[in-house]
């Protein structure tokens with residue numbers, strides 16, 4: 001898949017907004033920030049070549065705060081929170097990264113509506129192709145796609161850009177442990193290291209940086225998880241009351257689904273978290289043959305074969321579990 005049309009569109013747009021999904025993870029922030037820093041660099045290069053060049057306005061807007069363990073990324077302080085962005089703001093181009101559906105953009109969807117053109121860059125096979133240009137590739141991460149895009153643009157990848165993209169890789173591959181890793185993923189990682197990326201610093205900042213509520217939550221999940229031996233299915237439900245009880249935020253529950261699926265007998269796992277509005281957010285992981293993308297699809301969600309998520313409305317956790325069990 002070539003990036004020619006995307007690059008042309010970027011070059012001819014003066015006001016560009018980058019968007020990604022709610023509850024941003026390392027890939028959403030990494031891919032978005034890598035692109036954001038690249039477009040700023042493009043501005044600098046064009047300005048240096050031509051004094052009269054009118055610099056592009058480039059913004060990266062997310063609905064939520066970025067998680068604490070991503071704030072070490074240089075440039076992340078320039079990411080804007082949607083609620084503080086003036087509502088009457090038009091863009092020539094919106095570039096969405098890592099969002100399988102336009103609903104996943106949350107409140108930032110309004111910038112999509114106010115943009116003349118939409119580019120959708122993603123690696124979820126369930127992507128709904130909501131853009132005017134859709135670049136959807138079934139590879140490790142959106143950050144891996146952005147890496148290829150930057151190379152095709154001919155912009156040099158600085159250490160800062162590299163760290164953002166590397167974090168996306170680490171996030172979506174479980175630090176190069178999942179089956180979505182290919183030789184190309186490693187080649188990208190090697191190239192980023194040659195550009196000054198400190199892999200051990202990133203892993204330390206990203207993984208070994210837990211606050212007290214998230215550690216307590218891990219304890220709670222390990223203590224209370226339920227295992228169904230017939231279906232080799234592990235699940236855990238977290239009520240909003242229990243989360244408040246440990247003074248936790250929803251971002252503290254990041255990674256719980258992988259934790260419960262690390263049980264050696266478990267083939268498939270489900271983590272359910274109650275939202276304030278009463279809905280239940282589900283995330284699922286599968287080790288081998290179970291397609292959790294299909295299961296999430298029953299609730300209107302999606303993702304990948306081995307990792308997917310959904311939101312269930314007007315259902316109890318018991319009902320969600322039963323529906324999943326029937327499909328296994």
Ligand SMILES: [Mn+2]
Nearest residue numbers: 027098142172
């Ligand atoms: Mn991703």
